[in-house]
Amino acid sequence: MSGRVRILSRLRRSLSEEAGVTDEERREAVAARLRLAGAQTAPVPEIARTEGAAMLERFEAKLRGVDATVTRLGAMADLPGAMVEELRARNLPRAIRMGEEPDFAGLDWAELDATRGVGRLEEPATLSRGLCGVAETGTVALRSGPDNPVTLTFLGETHFMVLKASDVVPGLEEMWARVRRAGPMSRTVNLVTGPSRSADIGQVLQLGAHGPVAVHVFIVED
Amino acid sequence: MTHQPTTPQFKANSRAAIADGGLQEQMTKALGNSMAKRAYASGALPEFDQLRDAARDLKNHTLAHLDLYLEAYESKVQADGGQVHWAETAEDAREIILNICRSVDATSVNKGKSMISEEIGLNDFLEEKGIAPVETDLGEYIIQLRKETPSHIIGPAIHVTVPQVREAFRTHHPHLPIDRDLEGLDKLLLEARAELRAKYFEAEVGITGANMLIAETGQSVIVTNEGNxxxxxxxxxVHIVIASIEKVVPTLEDASTVLRVLGRSATGQEMSVYTTFSAGPRREEDPDGPEEYHVVLLDNGRSAMVGTEFQEMLRCIRCGACMNHCPVYRSVGGHAYGWVYPGPMGAVLTPSLIGLKQGGQLPNASTFCGRCEEVCPMRIPLPKMMRHWREREFERQLTPAGTRRGLRFWASAAARPGVYRAGARLAAWGLRLLSSGGRVKRLPLAGAWTDVRDFPAPEGGTFMDRYRPDADGKRGAKR
Incomplete structure (x- = not known):
């Protein structure tokens, strides 16, 4: 504990006594600032304020801009069929790894080797349900947990994510609002913007450094 | 790998770096379009400068209440079942981490990229204690194989050429066929990916840094592109987060503001590929994730910066824009700076962390062109702070005697306008005398300059001669 006490008292001395501000005033300022959680006090850029069709369009365009691919589905029931097609087109085995996501549980996966659980050493294809899509940057936000184990997001060589069209939000502000509404904070909140990449060898950007080589997003009409 | 600073030899290091043709070629190639990428990304966001102001302001507010935000953060981490450890010094941090590793009998530790880990010399220390650290960021992995330190805070291996990477892989992956094809860059990437993939499953402990800590939620945040x-x-x-105390921000919305300037300033990305917010160990219902979550909060000289003229340096979010834009860094590379943090941010931070005696050379490594401050997303007045260090260096008599005499002579002349003007006239006359074709090829006392380039000869009279009004009151007409 002594390191803690020394660090904090050194800070307190500089910030309170020597700055001529009482601790009480400072405590109030911090409490007031933390009460603002959920409200953005900084400017929100125009690109984070799109609406309706323009917002969906931007989300798709931004996804493609970060080397992800997108398809639209009419209904969640179309997912297994679309998945078979995607796997075939990518020359991947007819197998998919996913969590206990309720949206996937009721679907007919008979045509696929669909297994449930965490990510393993070799995972050619994994599937996650995103919490929301951010049109501002083409980002998908995911909450970890039994429904969507976090390891599937990073171990899948091709990572598929599913969003409903109504899950797409204009910017980071609405994203956090949805995260807060989704219940107690999950262990991780993962913001994924395209497939893994690195330019550490020869300063040439290559996809698939450690995480997925490819990212595909299915947007399902509500 | 070694963390014994060579900062006092900055001049000799620089000379060697400039004479190293291979390094020069590689640096030119590596930093090639880094400025253009930042310019494009920031230019494409009309609100960019407003966001910089907001980011500066939110960090100023946080620093003015840093003790309280750290306490708020700590209690949130604990509420989620995580543990917070306070490390006053690098040594404290190393011991805390060692104890955690030993508590689970760890023999290998996986590491995400962390500059704090470099700052505390963690890898050497763990190795000494019989624990194998494995760097998993591709750039960090390459320099770990080569037993080097990072030369850039976000591109640790930018000084390494492709043939050097190939050689490192051939040497350090002896279990693979010696005649395998490693020609294409993709082959190198795939090999590193396969090597490291297995290691992720072997380590008992994972160590990451943190780009931010969120006081509101107790989350630590990492921003990466690889996923390592x-x-x-x-x-x-076990997951251990090592973070310095100034990384805390109040809320998730504040984190968004920082993220909006971070990627654009660093790599020209609107958003890095992976931004991960983590809180605590796995929940009861979680099928994956660590069973233990520890945060080591490192001070190592930072709390002493608070309340001084160097406090603003604590706003730094480690984007690397200042070094990408620095003519000195671009010429000498990161290793010449001799310790962990290079470039303008390193020149300001290093003396705070390892002392002016060791790090005092670095604030002199600036032409004061001002580009670093111009591009800093947190609007840190880097040149001003380098000047503060130079003043302190002078006050503490760390400046060489010759330079001190020169400065004292200059100061006394500059305080006497008559003497100064006469001196300037004399100097202008002398320079013209020594020049041929408008250039001075050799100049007494300025050999350091004229050995490598010509000195321009003055074209007309001194500034004051030109400035003095004519009889009719017009200024500046006289030649």
Missing amino acids: GDLSQSLPK
Whole structure:
């Protein structure tokens, strides 16, 4: 504990006594600032304020801009069929790894080797349900947990994510609002913007450094 | 790998770096379009400068209440079942980490990229204690194989050429066929990916840094492009976050503001590929994630910066824009700076962390062109702070005697306008005398300059001669 006490008292001395501000005033300022959680006090850029069709369009365009691919589905029931097609087109085995996501549980996966659980050493294809899509940057936000184990997001060589069209939000502000509404904070909140990449060898950007080589997003009409 | 600073030899290091043709070629190539990428990304966001102001302001507010935000953050981490450890010094941090590793009998540790780990010399220390640290960021992995330190805070291996990477892989992956094809860059990437993939499942402990700590939620945040940090923290039994105390921000909305300027300033990305917010160990219902979650908060001289003229340096979010834009860094590379943090941010931070006696050379490594401050997303007045260090260096008599005499002579002349003007006239006359064709090829006392380039000869009279009004009151007409 002594390191803690020394660090904090050194800070307190500089910030309170020597700055001529009482601790009480400072405590109030911090409490007031933390009460603002959920409200953005900084400017929100125009690109984070799109609406309706323009917002969906931007989300798709931004996804493609970060080397992800997108398809639209009419209904969640179309997912297994679309998945078979995607796997075939990518020359991947007819197998998919996913969590206990309720949206996937009721679907007919008979045509696929669909297994449930965490990510393993070799995972050619994994599937996650995103919490929301951010049109501002083409980002998908995911909450970890039994429904969507976090390891599937990073171990899948091709990572598929599913969003409903109504899950797409204009910017980071609405994203956090949805995260807060989704219940107690999950262990991780993962913001994924395209497939893994690195330019550490020869300063040439290559996809698939450690995480997925490819990212595909299915947007399902509500 | 070695963390014994060579900062006092900055001049000799620089000379060697400039004479190293291979390094020069590689640096030119590596930093090639880094300025253009930042310019494009920031230019494409009309609100960019407003966001910089907002980011500066939110960090100023946080620093003015840093003790309280750290306490708020700590209690949130604990509420989620995580443990917070306070390390006053690098040594404290190393011991805390060692104890955690030993508590689970760890023999290998996976690491996401962390500059704090470099700052505390963690890898050497763990190795000494019989624990194998494995760097998983591709750039960090390459320099770990080559037993080097990072030369850039976000591109640790930018000084390494492709043939050097190939050689490192051939040497350090002896279990693979010696005649395998490693020609294409993709082959190198695939090999590193396969090598490291297995290691993620072997380590008992994963260590990551943190780009931010959120006081509101108790989350630590990592921003990466590879995904290695996430694999390093999700698969082992224990996740240790090492972060310096100034990384805390109040809320998730504040984190968004920082993210909006961070990627654009660093790599020209609107958003890095992976931004991960983590809180505590796995929940009861979680099928994956670490069983233990520890945060080591490192001070190591930072709390002493608070309340001084160097406090603003604590706003730094480690984007690397200042070094990408620095003519000195671009010429000498990161290793010449001799310790962990290079470039303008390193020149300001290093003396605070290892002392002016060791690090005092670095604030002199600036032409004061001002580009670093111009591009800093947190609007840190880097040149001003380098000047503060130079003043302190002078006050503490750390400046060489010759330079001190020169400065004292200059100061006394500059305080006497008559003497100064006469001196300037004399100097202008002398320079013209020594020049031929408008250039001075050799100049007494300025050999350091004229050995490598010509000195321009003055074209007309001194500034004051030109400035003095004519009889009719017009200024500046006289030649």
